[in-house]
Amino acid sequence: DVKVTQSSRYLVKRTGEKVFLECVQDMDHENMFWYRQDPGLGLRLIYFSYDVKMKEKGDIPEGYSVSREKKERFSLILESASTNQTSMYLCASSFGAAGNEKLFFGSGTQLSVL
Amino acid sequence: QKEVEQNSGPLSVPEGAIASLNCTYSDRGSQSFFWYRQYSGKSPELIMFIYSNGDKEDGRFTAQLNKASQYVSLLIRDSQPSDSATYLCAVNGGTYKYIFGTGTRLKVLA
Numbered sequence: 001d002v003k004v005t006q007s008s009r010y011l012v013k014r015t016g017e018k019v020f021l022e023c024v025q026d027m028d029h030e031n032m033f034w035y036r037q038d039p040g041l042g043l044r045l046i047y048f049s050y051d052v053k054m055k056e057k058g059d060i061p062e063g064y065s066v067s068r069e070k071k072e073r074f075s076l077i078l079e080s081a082s083t084n085q086t087s088m089y090l091c092a093s094s095f096g097a098a099g100n101e102k103l104f105f106g107s108g109t110q111l112s113v114l
Numbered sequence: 115q116k117e118v119e120q121n122s123g124p125l126s127v128p129e130g131a132i133a134s135l136n137c138t139y140s141d142r143g144s145q146s147f148f149w150y151r152q153y154s155g156k157s158p159e160l161i162m163f164i165y166s167n168g169d170k171e172d173g174r175f176t177a178q179l180n181k182a183s184q185y186v187s188l189l190i191r192d193s194q195p196s197d198s199a200t201y202l203c204a205v206n207g208g209t210y211k212y213i214f215g216t217g218t219r220l221k222v223l224a
Contacts, residue, residue, distance in 0.1 A: 031210055033210075035214075040122075040216060041216065042202070042214045042215060042216035042217060043158075043202070043204075043214040044214075045211065045212075048210050048211075050210055056210070058211070090157055090158075097209055097210065100145075100146040100163060100165055100206065102148075102160045102163070103150075103158075103160065103212065105157035105158050105159070106157060107156070107157050108157050
């Protein structure tokens with residue numbers, strides 16, 4: 001079974017802190033994604049990566065950056081956390097580029113910025 | 115702005131009934147359509163995908179796609195309390211991009 005592991009289930013940070021969210025997948029998937037999920041807004045794509053060192057902006061990249069130095073690991077960075085970044089963050093991975101790929105999600109990180 | 119619309123619910127059905135979940139999308143060029151199930155406090159998991167007009171069946175689940183009407187639905191036959199969850203509709207919005215609806219919460223009453 002594909003496993004997508006997010007480093008923390010719950011995280012509490014202060015405004016202005018730099019925050020790192022880590023995601024690791026064990027199935028050699030090419031594609032990795034970061035979403036945030038908010039009530040009433042659904043899942044929104046922050047960034048994605050289709051290869052090592054490659055990254056593309058999603059729909060809401062402002063205030064975030066990403067790093068993919070190894071195929072299995074995709075990190076989301078909040079350069080200076082703000083209260084409006086309090087959310088559930090979901091990492092996902094997939095294989096291929098045909099447009100019908102199944103997304104495998106990690107268990108999520110509930111981030112609270114105080 | 116490409117959009118995927120779902121009724122937030124909750125949709126309540128008695129155990130054993132058919133649950134019908136609906137989704138509309140705005141981009142006529144969309145080719146692939148997905149249904150994810152998300153239990154409370156858990157992450158989404160894919161239960162169905164469809165890319166051709168018509169019906170696709172998998173066990174108790176049937177996905178229906180009508181591209182002319184830009185409409186995709188999920189039918190759950192013989193609904194069980196364990197089917198109680200939020201169901202997310204997702205549409206392929208370009209290479210690597212998937213647009214998600216806000217989800218419909220389903221409650222199956224025992």
